[in-house]
Amino acid sequence: MREICNIVVLTGAGLSAESGIPTFRTVGGVNYWDTADGTAYTIEEVCTPEALERDEGLVQRFYDGRRAALADVAPNAAHHALARLAAEWDGGLTIVTQNVDDLLERAGLPVERVWHMHGTLRSALCRACGARTAWDGALEGGPACPVCGVAALRPDIVFFGEMPHHMDAIEAALADADLFVSIGTSGAVYPAAGFVQTARHYGAQTLELNLDPSAGSIFFDETRLGRAGTLVPEWVAAMLAVGALR
Numbered sequence: 001m002r003e004i005c006n007i008v009v010l011t012g013a014g015l016s017a018e019s020g021i022p023t024f025r026t027v028g029g030v031n032y033w034d035t036a037d038g039t040a041y042t043i044e045e046v047c048t049p050e051a052l053e054r055d056e057g058l059v060q061r062f063y064d065g066r067r068a069a070l071a072d073v074a075p076n077a078a079h080h081a082l083a084r085l086a087a088e089w090d091g092g093l094t095i096v097t098q099n100v101d102d103l104l105e106r107a108g109l110p111v112e113r114v115w116h117m118h119g120t121l122r123s124a125l126c127r128a129c130g131a132r133t134a135w136d137g138a139l140e141g142g143p144a145c146p147v148c149g150v151a152a153l154r155p156d157i158v159f160f161g162e163m164p165h166h167m168d169a170i171e172a173a174l175a176d177a178d179l180f181v182s183i184g185t186s187g188a189v190y191p192a193a194g195f196v197q198t199a200r201h202y203g204a205q206t207l208e209l210n211l212d213p214s215a216g217s218i219f220f221d222e223t224r225l226g227r228a229g230t231l232v233p234e235w236v237a238a239m240l241a242v243g244a245l246r
């Protein structure tokens with residue numbers, strides 16, 4: 001690899017899968033979420049604004065369950081490796097995640113260093129006043145917003161059909177990137193699936209670390225296949241051994 005200063009890392013479900021966070025399961029072209037009680041839900045049932053309108057109790061219960069399940073999982077070697085990279089890399093580093101869990105933060109990454117483009121489970125968004133509140137309990141039953149007092153809290157999750165967060169900042173980071181690294185993402189969900197092409201357009205090298213070849217593999221200069229818990233620490237160690245070009 002040529003000399004690198006600015007790195008943009010995009011992480012997806014594959015990063016957290018080894019920690020036991022469930023991912024989409026695709027059966028016959030339909031995506032399902034499995035839940036602890038054995039029930040499976042489709043995106044249309046629990047992950048769209050229309051679903052929240054149609055059956056708020058179901059959507060709140062689904063996310064309440066995922067939020068509560070965070071207590072049963074822990075960061076894995078890949079999360080810890082990215083925290084090490086953030087602490088020791090002396091060039092620029094942007095970490096974007098599609099994951100709504102808090103495992104990167106629990107591995108030691110400062111909250112402001114992790115850009116959750118699809119929102120986060122440990123936050124509630126008020127539909128009345130727009131306030132975001134750190135939230136670890138349940139939202140089913142309609143607790144009052146701590147800011148305005150209205151019972152209008154929803155999961156602070158970007159549903160399908162809603163605009164992801166940080167898009168302008170991500171675009172700017174991609175334009176400055178010398179290296180774009182995609183870790184554990186399917187390459188199938190836009191806009192994140194397009195980041196590799198944006199990075200390439202601006203001249204970055206591109207590297208994919210994934211369990212299986214992804215829909216976007218053809219756009220990367222290099223793809224390494226294997227478990228994130230193995231590949232990510234190896235890659236981080238190699239980057240830190242060389243260091244950033246300034």
Ligand SMILES: [Zn+2]
Pocket residue numbers: 126127128129130131145146147148149150
């Ligand atoms: Zn409010």
